[in-house]
Amino acid sequence: MPSGAEFGGAENAANGVRLGKQLEYEADAAAAAKMFTKDGDLTADTIARSQKITEGSKLDNPHLEKYFEAHGGVDQWGKYATPRLNPDPPADACG
Structure with missing residues (x-):
């Protein structure tokens, strides 16, 4: 039986969607950080x-x-x- 780690990458269709959304969120967060000061x-x-x-x-x-x-x-x-x-x-x- 395969381990859970084998299903953690983007090759798993459900995980691919989740990882895509995570990357979008991280890109938006990085862009927002450039727009605002720490205050x-x-x-x-x-x-x-x-x-x-x-x-x-x-x-x-x-x-x-x-x-x-x-x-x-x-x-x-x-x-x-x-x-x-x-x-x-x-x-x-x-x-």
Whole structure:
């Protein structure tokens, strides 16, 4: 009878799916680690690659607009989109 270790690799169909998901998770975790500092703030690189998607004056939130006015003016604020965690699909995903 084969040992359990013989069924631990990707050659076992059920394990192949599990290992694939594990690799996706690890890749996402590594990408996320590059986006944030150890304190949980966005890195300077992530901020530099972010794009403004809505002007601060168009957020339609009077509480935020009041806060913005008290902290430098609504024009310097906005809603931003950060880059995706993994913008490049795996090579075999295009195939």
